[in-house]
Amino acid sequence: MPEQFKQGHQIPVTHQEFPGKEHKLPERALYDELPAADGGSQKYKPAGKLRGKKALITGGDSGIGRATAILFALEGADVFIVHLPDEEKDAQETKKIVESHGQKCYTKATDLTKRENNKKVIDEALKAMGAINILFNNAAYQMTTNDILELSEEQWEHTFNTNIHPYFYLSKYALVHMKSGDTIINNASINAYIGRPDLLDYTSTKGAIVSFTRGLSNQFVGKGIRVNALAPGPVWTPLIPSTMSEDAQKQFTSPMGRAAQPSEIATCAVFLASADSSAISGQTIHCNGGFIVNG
Numbered sequence: 001m002p003e004q005f006k007q008g009h010q011i012p013v014t015h016q017e018f019p020g021k022e023h024k025l026p027e028r029a030l031y032d033e034l035p036a037a038d039g040g041s042q043k044y045k046p047a048g049k050l051r052g053k054k055a056l057i058t059g060g061d062s063g064i065g066r067a068t069a070i071l072f073a074l075e076g077a078d079v080f081i082v083h084l085p086d087e088e089k090d091a092q093e094t095k096k097i098v099e100s101h102g103q104k105c106y107t108k109a110t111d112l113t114k115r116e117n118n119k120k121v122i123d124e125a126l127k128a129m130g131a132i133n134i135l136f137n138n139a140a141y142q143m144t145t146n147d148i149l150e151l152s153e154e155q156w157e158h159t160f161n162t163n164i165h166p167y168f169y170l171s172k173y174a175l176v177h178m179k180s181g182d183t184i185i186n187n188a189s190i191n192a193y194i195g196r197p198d199l200l201d202y203t204s205t206k207g208a209i210v211s212f213t214r215g216l217s218n219q220f221v222g223k224g225i226r227v228n229a230l231a232p233g234p235v236w237t238p239l240i241p242s243t244m245s246e247d248a249q250k251q252f253t254s255p256m257g258r259a260a261q262p263s264e265i266a267t268c269a270v271f272l273a274s275a276d277s278s279a280i281s282g283q284t285i286h287c288n289g290g291f292i293v294n295g
Helices: 063-074 085-100 115-129 153-163 165-175 200-223 239-243 246-250 262-273
Strands: 033-035 041-043 054-058 078-083 105-109 134-137 183-187 226-230
Touching: 033 262, 054 063, 054 115, 054 165, 063 078, 063 085, 063 134, 063 262, 078 085, 078 115, 085 105, 105 115, 115 165, 134 165, 134 262, 153 165, 153 200, 165 183, 165 200, 183 200, 183 262, 200 226, 226 262
Parallel strands: 054 078, 054 134, 078 105, 134 183, 183 226
Antiparallel strands: 033 041
């Protein structure tokens, strides 16, 4: 069984410059492996749930985005992943893995904090794939700051420009081309429900994402387009070593005794993207390792 799935497993404390790089993680993250009932691990077992679908994933180079791209491909979808220019090496590795499963993978390096780039992404994804059946708004920025008095106005604005504004723009531009049966998934966070104090700006954007998901669902559920959110808890991704202090990393765990792996969040994305969740819209899946939240 991979050490990463063992109760009590502690992620290694390490530091990177933002944006973190997948290939520099001191311990590999898992993308297509899941815990097994016998205490071991097992490969993800696809069932053709997304056969013929076309998916656009932001932040698809690493972490939850990479895992989702891989599981979507295993389920039969072609993917178009968006990433920052500095993440090209990781994006190409994601592309290689996706294509090894027989699906097409397109990559786009861009800065989504610039509004015009969001429209370009939608246009290029449509040109490459012919459709967008699944939009997974996933890219995010965070940086720990303990006190609002130390939180710069520039960081506050950059966090909102990264974490929520592109969700609006990409959804608006994509929905013109989406049809009944298509889905939007927004990546929120447990922090929207617990109010994490050292991530005030990030937490605020994640709360906005939950409300955005609910409102957008109410606009489109009657048209057969479902909109849902994920609210992960601690997950081992490059965001952790590139944005968290040593103390925060030492406390990076959950009630199940470990941080989750990206694969465990990606399975929830598959569920929300597929017909398995046909009666679910406007909801948030709390894939957080056992934290009890209400809201």
